[in-house]
Amino acid sequence: MTESKSAVTPPVGQALNDIVKRVSETRFTLRSDDFAEARTAHSALTAELNDYVLPRINRSRTPFLIAVGGSTGAGKSTLVNSLVGRNVSPAGVRRPTTGNPVVIFNPADAKFFESEHYLPDLPRSTDPQSSMPGVVLIADENIEPGTAILDCPDIDSISETNRALSHRVLLSADLWLFVTTANRYADAAPWALLKTAAARSTSVAIVLDRVPPEANREVRHHLSSLLSEAGLANSPIFSVAELELEDGLLPHAAIYPIRSWISQVGTEGTSLERIRNRTLTGAIAALPARVSELADFAETQEQAHITLAGSLEKSFRSAQSGLAEVFSDGRVLHGEVNARWQDFVGTGQLFRGLEPTMARMRDRISAAVTGKHDAATPLHVAILRSAAVSLREQAIDVVDEVNAEWRNTAAGAALIEDQPELRTVGAGLEDAVKTAVSTWSDEVNALVRDIGQGKKSKARILSFGVAGVCAVVEYAAFWDPQRAHDAGQSTRQGAGVALNLAETIFGADEAAGLIASIRQRFLDAAVGIVADCRTPFDNALRLSAVPARQAGALRASGERLEVAL
Template structure:
């Protein structure tokens, strides 16, 4: 950084370079903003940060990028010196901004002339070096274009006095109408970060469409940190100056600047230079330009969020009708009714294998009924597939159900939020079949499970069968001993023919009791199999409803909650910044 001081004769001399404050050095304490302004800036920063967090991936990406960039720039600027105010002189070729720059500095630091472009890179003159180094590095001012102003004329006993420029970083920007695109981009960058913008216009081109449309019109709302200087008024008669100022004010007000500040000056004659310097000195002394610039930028950006939310109060939950329709669609897609019917048939067939009359089962085996074996095999294969693999849900059916569940809740939402809510409803679509299969497997009992009463009936049937067998043997013994006289009977129960009716009665009773037991068991099975399948179906439905709640409805309601918070934050922020 080159330190320059005016000599006694008014010419300049150059001393040895001084090192700027190193990047990373702690900046001087920030005394720029009055507490109310800093409080307003802090509130806006917090609000904008929440809007970016809530709107990321949901709101227009360009708006999100601009908001994130502004937050980053604000954070950088607030971490750097608050004792310095960045004032940028901007203007077109021949407007005389470099002459004004030199007039304020008191030295010929920036080249002047009509050659296009004259100022090829930004020049900076600094009053007060402490803490300025990191700020100049952030501004990316080339070291050969940095100047330190340390004259006794600018300070009073080392302290800031009336009209002091201590803490000023004055920038002379390249011409905004330069033929070189990189210089125009440099102007755009500095216009976006300067604490105070001074637009230098000349009487001939003060209504230039380029500067008004490209810079002044977009900066509407930045009245507090903008100053318009009509330079080179030495070329005009006094009455022409007033006419130019009135016309310029009319243009600026039409472009949205509510109370534009306009000064007139002439670097050639010196007219208005002292007033111009006093305005800069007052701005630097107040140390509020940085905060006001950031507040103006945030207010302008926050207003762009107005189109990102709707005026209708959003729903907070999926209504019961839509939730029930989703569950029914998933139940149908998972084939739960078919599984329940298969469970009922399998339950009945397996139960008959246990509680049926053994003689009837023996006859059935002797008859070798292929349809029964095939039906039982199909049922077992079907159930085994349902219990051990993901549900083969009909994807089209599932897709329709996932779309239908969000239709009512997104009706009054902006397009971007409609998309995000629908995407939330489909966020677990791939995991849904496996989850439904797990819900079914958790409910359906194992094939090896056998109710206790089946075993009791089976044992009872076999006991009856044993008694029947004994009765048959008894009758055979009576026939052999009493009828055929094959041998002497060991007991009267085997040797007397009169006992045969009793043995036959026992056999008939046992067979009848067995058949009655089988009939009663069959009726019981018919009732219990229906209840069993209904219970299984209800439990499977509850599992599907739980999966639908967890994987579909909950994400949709969470997204609606995010939108509600975003809408509330954005609405309050826009009302706060409304003029």
């Protein structure tokens, strides 16, 4: 039997191939609010394209697939076994009975059901009792060549995996033989799928199982009314009375109308092709809307990624731009640093309003570095400790801020939940800060010593002592009158004295240049430390990156198919 190609024109085929490509490239990497729904839609569309559409537009011959589906306990497997004439699919009281789809086909069609053609990602088995997930393949001479019957898992199974697989198998078929019972035909689960069938013009026949004779007419009438409302008015209804089974099978007379109808459909080329083309055409016509829905989900992913990246950039840009203020507005000089500074310069004369001469100040500092009273080292240590604490706080604050921002979104909260390294600063922060501050201190020392090689400043530096001079310029480096709007009086006075001392030692211009240089060196180190705290977040975004413009590409492919249709 050769399949008609009339259902798919070349432009439609090209548009379909483009859709397949775009859908395969679509990624849902962020757990946004609609993540589960998006993944389900993507999985279902991918499966339908690969399991149903592509085989029928790219292959010259595919079997006519009849899917037998329905609710738990409706009698699907018993019906399948009865149609085949022997027990090929498990049937019984255990629920769910059918966990794997069972495919019964003529041996002549075996090649189509090889893994590269049908449900390619599922393992194959020939044992209906197998507990391993996969497709059960049963070759049977009693099945007409070119026709196959699929016993689907329960559509309302307690197993979510079974429900998803049932939906997928149904959408891979050309015709649905939907089994329900007299007391369950109005349940919500079957009608949700039957409406899907109507939306994609899938041909459906209804088997009303276990119908009491006295209720047959009334039930059929009501069911016909429901089918009409669902857009399935032309679907045939077959009633099967509640009968004793014969060796596990329904009596021949009970299923003869169904078997005869299936045989007629399978052997009459015109009828078969009409059903096949109707289902295929309907499925293709429904694709633009489904691709558009997937594009909406993809756009949500793009926006979620943009939001996370934007809040990350904003937080770290703000943190890094704020470092200049943090390390020049005098806050590093508060507390212990000011106490050590007052000890260093002598608070008695300084804060009684007397202006000590530079000579007297020099004598005091000189005495400190010659061992009479070493105040330079405690001051130096206090400055480095305070600078390290402030730097550490800035790193922790920006990580906490990004955490708070990301936790306000479903996607960000999921990333933080999955990656503990995003929750706090890295374990290496402490060592990195110590190394950066120590390196900066060494650079200050080297700069002072280098300047001390010149004749102009050498004598003064030797007079004050290198350690004392380093402490003075380090103190001055963390003060900028342009930024220190809220500094206390003692900090302002102390910074003024430090600047005067530096100018006395180096000259006004060289002191200003030196202080600006060592301040910038510290800021550069601080920026590097804070930037390193961003790395885990950047890695998280990189690993969850959403393909660029995937939503637009999906929409364009769907519109192209709509035009081709």
